[in-house]
Amino acid sequence: MFGYYLDLALRSLKRNKALTALMVLAIAVGIGASMTTLTVVHLLSGDPIPGKxxxxxxxxxxxxxxxxxxxxxxxxxxxxxxxxxxxxxxxxxxxxxxxxxxxxxxxxxxxxxxxxxxxxxxxxxxxxxxxxxxxxxxxxxxxxxxxxxxxxxxxxxxxxxxxxxxxxxxxxxxxxxxxxxxxxxxxxxxxxxxxxxxxxxxxxxxxxxxxxxxxxxxxxxxxxxxxxxxxxxxxxxxxxxxxxxxxxxxxxxxxxxxxxxxxxxxxxxxxxxxxxxxxxxxxxxxxxxxxxxWLTARGMVPDDVRLQAWLASAFLVICLFNAVGLLLAKFLRRSGEIGVRRALGASRRAIFSQCLVEAGLIGLLGGILGWLLTLAGLWLIRRQPVDYAHLAHLDTTMFLATFALAVAASLLAGLIPALRASRVVPSWQLKAL
Amino acid sequence: MQIRPILAALRRHRLATLLISLEVALACAVLCNACFLVAQRWELIQTRSGVDESSLAMVMVHGFEADQGKDLNARMLAGLRAVPGVQSVNLISQVPFGPQTGAAGISHDQGSFKRKIGVVDFVLAGPGTFQALGLELVAGRLPKVGDYSPATNFAPADAQVLVSRSLAEHAWPGESPLGKEFWCDKLHFRIIGVVDHFARARPRDWGSQAVEWTVFTPTLPGGSLAGTYLLRAKPQDLPRVLRDARNAVAKIAPDVVLDQENSRTLVDLRASYFKADRIMIDLLIGVIATMLCVTALGIVGLASFWVGQRQKQIGVRRALGATRGDILRYFQTENFLIVSFGIALGMVLAFGLNLLLMSHYELPRLPLYYLPVGALALWGLGQLAVLAPALRAAAVPPVVATRSV
Structure with missing residues (x-):
């Protein structure tokens, strides 16, 4: 079933390229900004001699x-x-x-x-x-x-x-x-x-x-x-x-x-x-x-870096609200299609998972672009005259975290629209056809 | 324009309306606070030094023994004064935005800090330095020949000094500071004059109140006052003069080490001192711009969807006599309402965010005028974003009403 949903999701994404691009971009920018700053916070609060x-x-x-x-x-x-x-x-x-x-x-x-x-x-x-x-x-x-x-x-x-x-x-x-x-x-x-x-x-x-x-x-x-x-x-x-x-x-x-x-x-x-x-x-x-x-008591992460992390997180939330709104529009536009599927025997659960797969796919695409933006962001930080510039590299943890965050965020954003879409009443939609 | 039918329509799209409103609310909160942060940083960058920055440079050398100071000063002053274009070379211990050399706590009482005034910067300065800096005297008198005291510590044991107006008002509010005394442990100081403005070396580190808590301390050359020189030249000559002066040091005193990082013009020292703030400003502006773009695109996306969904209704309205303007205004008013909900919530959020920031950072309260300005910006953004979809809606011909999908 997953393969079929993936196929449906791809088709749906291809249908309205501008909207898809908009959603992917919004998620990617949010992910890129927050991951860049979170990576810096993560690196700055690291253990200087692990094991000792x-x-x-x-x-x-x-x-x-x-x-x-x-x-x-x-x-x-x-x-x-x-x-x-x-x-x-x-x-x-x-x-x-x-x-x-x-x-x-x-x-x-x-x-x-x-x-x-x-x-x-x-x-x-x-x-x-x-x-x-x-x-x-x-x-x-x-x-x-x-x-x-x-x-x-x-x-x-x-x-x-x-x-x-x-x-x-x-x-x-x-x-x-x-x-x-x-x-x-x-x-x-x-x-x-x-x-x-x-x-x-x-x-x-x-x-x-x-x-x-x-x-x-x-x-x-x-x-x-x-x-x-x-x-x-x-x-x-x-x-x-x-x-x-x-x-x-x-x-x-x-x-x-x-x-x-x-x-x-x-x-x-x-x-x-x-x-x-x-x-x-x-x-x-x-x-x-x-x-x-002692390092925690001393406060290792500079105020400016913490402020940037806060700001980037707020920014990611804005991007998510944006994604929720757009996904809602996208799913509900297909109400007719969903009505037909429901009438042909698809359960609410099936519609729900189909929508989530689509949201997850957008998240994955956003994650890939977000990862590239994070790399660009860290490159920019390395060029700044700050004393932690040399540290700004993406480690494996943060690399995986980027994708986890992107997919989790887009699934979260897809939750309400998918729920809405799965509640579509088939008879109304069929009448309208 | 009737608002009621619009509200009725929005009620059928509660979720989408709520989402866009929330997005606008968050954007409003972040916008107000980010702009406020930009303004704060901008104010920091504009910190007044009180000296003729564009005509001044500092030359600093290290690696000499305390007993060599006097001889080094004589050689350096003579050698640097010989550089073509130099107007003056004088001794100083620190300049605004350079390294800090003498910060210490001062008090109204001797030998203790029970009646503490605060931590101030002692700026040791030789003859002529006051004029070279271009400080402005607002009360009292300039140091005379007999006022220069010898120092082996960060300040002389007993000295006649000038303080900044800001420090005078802090320590002796409502009184004339002239003739007043203060102590740093056993070191004793008496005020002979007040200067208008004079920033300390690292103004950011001491809080906004203490930016100018400086004590201009006339000191005899030698001892603690050695190795740092204030160059004055015409602003257009200064870069060349400084370069020549830096090169001359190797010949004047081959045994000492020139401080490459700090031997620069005051303009450069200021720029690098505030570099982090400049980066922060750029970053904040970048975030504001991207955030507004994302919000606008969200509005465009949802409005386009609604226009597509309501093709038929629009056609019916057109067929029943509504003009293109009516349709356009419908969507504009709708957007105005949604953004207004968002702004109402956003103002509360903005204050909340400000309180949160205040608890973590040294930041004053958000001035109230930021809120209406932020609101105007978002209303404008909303109208701009909705224009294209609304125009598309207005272009729907009445004949659509008669077609089935």
Whole structure:
């Protein structure tokens, strides 16, 4: 029966080409607009390290005296002392202190002009914890952290730029005024969003140079910037003894029991600091969120993108109303034909399914055109100067979703007109013939 | 024109009428809100900087040590002033739409933020910068030689400053701000003058009230005031002057790194700062246009269907003496009624949508005048869309009445 309905539907669609084209186009435009924006939302709220994100946690404590500013959430960063205390305790499976700063870099004796780059200061666990891929060499060790070793890891991009993509492990890089030895070169690595950096533009690139936390503090002192301060620092750029938050801590906790234990440790630390008078708040301002919860709390999808998704959805609804109206007109115009079929013994159900098949076919055609429009829309987004432009590609999920949405939407739109058509009273129509 | 027979006919096509009305209602709601969003973004893009943007450019360098600042300034000022066509080169820490360097909370009381005024931008500026920017003084006086204080932090420890009128009215409403004092923690400031308009570096980030919360801080060159230079030239010379200046930096100070991204004219900096808003405006206009097209096509489709369905009735009416004009007006009135239902519902929806948007975004209430304008637009659209089918209906000859199908 399905084949026969399909044949009937094709004939009916061919009969009035302009109307068919109009319906297909309306659905396609609606689908194209909504799928383009939904794909962007889908991509932007994706998991940056699937498989690992559930064991990565972002601890927060609140060193600020709330008498100075009213806030209920701790800052997305810590002061130096809290971070160092928590990191030194080594209570998690892995832990890394992280911060970044701008720095001048050059290759000594190369004749190349110096570059202004950004340097990530962190500790040894950073690389295994975030599964950072290496092309040459490896990260540094905890011992090298401890003795402030003058070593660095560079990105594939920087390696291409400075060393033409060769294995540069063992080469020297002059970071500000200090020579450091390159111990590792990353493979192209662009986690999106840039999850470990809570202040970054969400979809920007990683830092160019990675160096041990202790050594980079020695090297680049004076150039670190604070997220915020509640007292003006005594020495500019030296934030170690300042009332500023500027470093952040990531921990890996492999089991729920460890998460609970770490939560208790964190709360205990805050209470202890409160008792000592350094914190004004205790465990009530302590947070331990896993990566995805933290990203959601931080709000990964830009306001403009969400607004566009809303707008596109409203637009799709308008297109659907349009399709319902046109389908109704199309089906009821064939009332005579339907009357004859009913008189010849077709059940209401048969008429209903015939109409739905036709609606579904329109949906499928709309889906194909909508898919092309979605590809065009994403191509347009890739050409925009936004930091998530490189992400805008259609993945399999969204590809299938496009057709599912198109067919579902057109079936939904066909429901009322098909119901109407199946209610056509045969005798009236036959009399009119 | 009698409305009652039209209403009676519509009652027989309740579903189709309802659908088109709903479509118009949604279109009306989206149209009003989308236009409002466009207007909001447009207003943002028009943000007043208070400076002579078309004559100004910024040259920014990085990668020097704090103790080299003074020497670097001397070399850069001399070197850049030698570029042909330059009218002036002065020191500044930040310009409107460039990178933000000194935002900090200020307060009426010393050492605490209990009587907080707000977060303002401190713009450190050397001698002559005020005139180069083209700021307009509305009260008080310009900085004198003795007013320039040394700074090693984002602002001097104790300084004579000028504030924007907007900040003065916010902090000292109804009072003269001249001679007033304020603090940022231990740093102390005293107001000597008020400027008419002066936008902060990233006006979008701080809410519409705080766009001009700026403190013009006369500062001695060196220390925190180094590495960023304000170039002034005739607008027609500026692109060439900037290009020459950028090229000159490599010779003037081979050890520092020119900030390629931010060493641009203020016009360029403004354009890239508001680029996302411009894209949003284009997108919204695109959506509005496509949506109106789809709605119009829906009306055309349904009206054509009705005209086809009513061929015989039209023929009968014509045979009974109705003129072509009568038939035309019939369909036009019908459309007017359907669109009117839609608009009535659409106004409620528009307000609902506005409330929804307000709860998610920083957006004011939809001004009432958007509703009649939106209504007019949709009435016009409806009449335009129905014209072709209605003309076809009017062309049906009376003889149709006598034919069987």
């Amino acid at each position: 994100s559930s064991v990565l946690y972002f601890p927060q404590v609140d060193p600020e005296n709330p008498a100075l500013a009213e806030h209920t959430e701790p800052y997305p960063a810590m002061d130096y002392r809290s971070a160092l205390d928590l990191w030194s305790a080594q209570r998690a499976d892995r832990q890394a202190i992280v911060t970044s700063s701008p720095v001048k870099v050059r290759v000594p004796d190369s004749g190349q002009p110096p570059l202004m780059l950004s340097m990530l200061s962190t500790t040894a666990d950073f690389f295994p914890m975030f599964e950072v891929p290496f092309q040459y060499g490896a990260g540094w060790s905890a011992q090298e952290d401890a003795r402030h070793a003058r070593v660095a890891v560079i990105t594939a991009d920087l390696n291409d730029k400075l060393f033409g993509g060769d294995n540069s492990v063992g080469r020297t890089l002059r970071v500000r005024d200090t020579d450091v030895r390159i111990v590792g070169v990353l493979k192209p690595w662009r986690p999106t969003p840039l999850f470990y950096d809570p202040w970054s533009q969400n979809f920007s690139r990683t830092e160019d140079v990675f160096a041990p936390f202790g050594s980079s503090l020695d090297i680049n002192q004076g150039n670190f910037q604070a997220y915020t301060c509640w007292h003006v620092p005594e020495k500019v750029g030296d934030l170690r003894n300042s009332d500023c938050v500027w470093v952040w801590l990531w921990v890996e906790l492999d089991s729920p029991a460890k998460v609970q234990a770490y939560g208790r440790f964190l709360a205990g630390y805050a209470e202890q600091q409160k008792a000592q008078g350094r914190f004004a708040t205790g465990k009530e301002h302590v947070r331990l969120r896993d990566l995805m919860t």
